[in-house]
Amino acid sequence: MALNSIKICLLFFCFSTATFSFAQKQKITIAYAGTLYTDPEIEDGAKVFLRDKSKQVHFIHKGADIFCDKAIYYEDQDFLEAFSNVNLKQGDSINMIAKYVEYSGKTELAFARGDVVLTEPQSTLTTELLYFNRANQQAYYNTTGKVVRDSSGTITSQIGRYYTNSKKYQFVQDVVLVNPEYTLNTERLDFFTENGHAYLFGPSTIIGETSKVYCERGFYNTNTNTGHFQRNARIDYDNRTVEGDSLYFDRNRSFASATNNITVTDTINQSIIKGHYAEVFREKDSLFITKRAVAITVQERDSVYIHADTLMVTGKADNRITRGWNNVRLFKSDLAGKSDSLHVNHKTGLTKMINLKRFGSTDAFALQRKPVLWNLGNQMTGDTIHLISDVKTEKLDSLKVFNNAFLVSKDTLGADNFNQIKGQRLIGLFKNNELYNVDVIKNAEVIYYSRNEDQELVGINKSKSGSINIKIKQKAIQRIALINQIDGELLPPSKFPNNSKRLRGFDWRGEERPMAIEDIFKDDPPLILPKIKGLDDYVPSEEFIDDTVTEKIEAAGKATPNKPNKAARNLPSKDSITNKTTLQKPVIQKPVKEKLKTSTIKKKTDQ
Numbered sequence: 001m002a003l004n005s006i007k008i009c010l011l012f013f014c015f016s017t018a019t020f021s022f023a024q025k026q027k028i029t030i031a032y033a034g035t036l037y038t039d040p041e042i043e044d045g046a047k048v049f050l051r052d053k054s055k056q057v058h059f060i061h062k063g064a065d066i067f068c069d070k071a072i073y074y075e076d077q078d079f080l081e082a083f084s085n086v087n088l089k090q091g092d093s094i095n096m097i098a099k100y101v102e103y104s105g106k107t108e109l110a111f112a113r114g115d116v117v118l119t120e121p122q123s124t125l126t127t128e129l130l131y132f133n134r135a136n137q138q139a140y141y142n143t144t145g146k147v148v149r150d151s152s153g154t155i156t157s158q159i160g161r162y163y164t165n166s167k168k169y170q171f172v173q174d175v176v177l178v179n180p181e182y183t184l185n186t187e188r189l190d191f192f193t194e195n196g197h198a199y200l201f202g203p204s205t206i207i208g209e210t211s212k213v214y215c216e217r218g219f220y221n222t223n224t225n226t227g228h229f230q231r232n233a234r235i236d237y238d239n240r241t242v243e244g245d246s247l248y249f250d251r252n253r254s255f256a257s258a259t260n261n262i263t264v265t266d267t268i269n270q271s272i273i274k275g276h277y278a279e280v281f282r283e284k285d286s287l288f289i290t291k292r293a294v295a296i297t298v299q300e301r302d303s304v305y306i307h308a309d310t311l312m313v314t315g316k317a318d319n320r321i322t323r324g325w326n327n328v329r330l331f332k333s334d335l336a337g338k339s340d341s342l343h344v345n346h347k348t349g350l351t352k353m354i355n356l357k358r359f360g361s362t363d364a365f366a367l368q369r370k371p372v373l374w375n376l377g378n379q380m381t382g383d384t385i386h387l388i389s390d391v392k393t394e395k396l397d398s399l400k401v402f403n404n405a406f407l408v409s410k411d412t413l414g415a416d417n418f419n420q421i422k423g424q425r426l427i428g429l430f431k432n433n434e435l436y437n438v439d440v441i442k443n444a445e446v447i448y449y450s451r452n453e454d455q456e457l458v459g460i461n462k463s464k465s466g467s468i469n470i471k472i473k474q475k476a477i478q479r480i481a482l483i484n485q486i487d488g489e490l491l492p493p494s495k496f497p498n499n500s501k502r503l504r505g506f507d508w509r510g511e512e513r514p515m516a517i518e519d520i521f522k523d524d525p526p527l528i529l530p531k532i533k534g535l536d537d538y539v540p541s542e543e544f545i546d547d548t549v550t551e552k553i554e555a556a557g558k559a560t561p562n563k564p565n566k567a568a569r570n571l572p573s574k575d576s577i578t579n580k581t582t583l584q585k586p587v588i589q590k591p592v593k594e595k596l597k598t599s600t601i602k603k604k605t606d607q
Contacts, residue, residue, distance in 0.1 A: 028105040032058040065089045078105035079566040095119040104567040106556035108134040111570045122193035123149040137164040140544045152222035153179035182208035196223035201538040212236040217535040225251035230534035239268045254282040268317040272296040287313040305331045307520040320346040329520035339371035349389035379408045401426035411449040438470040460496040463488025
């Protein structure tokens with residue numbers, strides 16, 4: 001019994017060792033052929049296989065099936081040439097057809113030529129020449145290829161690679177993705193067929209019917225039509241351009257958002273909006289922007305700047321509205337203002353500076369929160385201020401101050417002297433953007449420092465009337481007319497009480513006035529921007545024929561040192577100048593005679 005057990009164990013060991021050795025050196029095997037013959041004109045030992053009327057020639061190697069009408073098998077090099085209607089299948093993952101295929105059982109490299117079609121579950125690749133490395137599951141072309149994926153469109157490029165394990169294509173040079181809704185152009189595109197994710201490297205554009213996206217690094221989901229873009233990223237929407245460090249784009253919603261260093265340019269209305277976070281809805285023609293938001297209306301000589309915590313622009317180009325709320329600042333060279341919120345109708349030229357309702361007259365901060373407007377040397381405040389501009393000339397036409405109107409200007413010579421006019425409402429008129437006429441209506445009061453032609457102070461006028469008309473010239477009050485005067489007097493400066501030099505509600509806010517563009521941001525909290533990483537820099541792909549493959553090719557030729565190494569022919573090589581992979585000249589085979597001779601093999605059933 002013991003001896004028999006030892007024999008069985010030895011027999012099992014020998015069988016296992018032989019099986020392992022066979023797996024290590026597994027060669028191409030023939031599964032079916034109609035005819036087999038040899039031909040010394042091709043090469044000694046080469047076997048020629050032909051199909052019959054019912055089936056193609058069928059070879060098997062390590063889970064791959066190769067079908068063709070005719071084949072030449074070089075057994076000493078384990079090398080196969082397949083001709084006519086060639087089909088290489090690898091399970092359910094790869095199906096490749098071509099007119100001609102070479103395959104090395106030692107290196108597991110395949111070279112296909114002539115109307116090559118590579119199909120995997122999600123896409124179809126067509127090209128003229130294709131290389132396939134079964135060892136690392138990579139396919140490669142460098143003679144222009146086209147990939148079709150139903151939900152994404154058609155992709156063409158000069159160079160391409162397909163990684164079967166990760167279901168990833170890598171397209172390089174003149175890459176174009178054509179979709180019914182858009183066309184994508186880039187220098188390199190990494191595309192995953194299972195989820196439709198596309199990664200863009202280098203100058204790239206996505207052009208649709210209503211938008212154009214540009215970036216130098218980006219991601220686009222071809223299934224959901226959404227993307228993220230960085231590096232000089234820009235989106236053109238009709239007459240509006242959005243730029244920023246990072247852009248998000250949703251084609252289905254006609255929506256875009258931007259983060260950090262944003263510029264939105266309106267080419268029709270000649271306006272620019274800047275900030276560090278923005279949202280744009282193209283179909284609604286609306287824009288929302290915050291984080292140091294500023295809207296710039298570009299004028300020929302003097303642009304207008306509006307800053308707020310948040311700005312919103314809505315409406316078509318010919319009927320656009322700009323809204324700003326929380327800490328609004330307005331600046332141009334001869335005009336400045338502050339308010340809680342702002343409403344600008346670009347069609348009518350009406351700008352409303354509004355005090356929020358929560359800051360009522362009983363609120364301790366109501367005085368500081370009232371809108372204020374500075375024009376040259378004049379300060380105007382009230383519960384609400386309306387500015388009216390001529391939309392054609394882009395110049396100020398008039399202004400209206402509603403409720404608690406207060407006009408203050410510094411006396412030209414007195415350091416602490418202020419001309420003051422208050423009333424229920426105020427209406428002002430402009431000429432060449434300078435205030436020249438003011439009417440204060442209802443419950444009007446005035447304190448005015450009167451000077452003679454030599455600019456000597458002759459008295460201080462304090463009066464009340466139903467309304468007041470003021471003429472202003474060269475930034476100074478020239479004349480005051482009291483209408484329906486109730487009382488008033490002109491007193492010498494020495495007899496005018498100090499405690500009467502201020503009207504009730506007086507609030508000089510000259511220190512708040514922005515004197516330069518930078519001043520409109522001085523009350524903002526510190527700005528902390530998010531860090532945007534984006535895609536890593538472009539890293540050139542490893543060579544298709546790397547050191548590992550080269551070693552296999554060299555080893556394949558050692559078995560037949562007196563013959564050309566067939567595994568080394570028709571391989572792509574690296575161009576030392578362009579650093580791109582180019583194709584060596586294919587080896588042209590002699591035509592094989594279509595004849596039957598020497599011997600035949602038994603037909604086998606399909607496995």
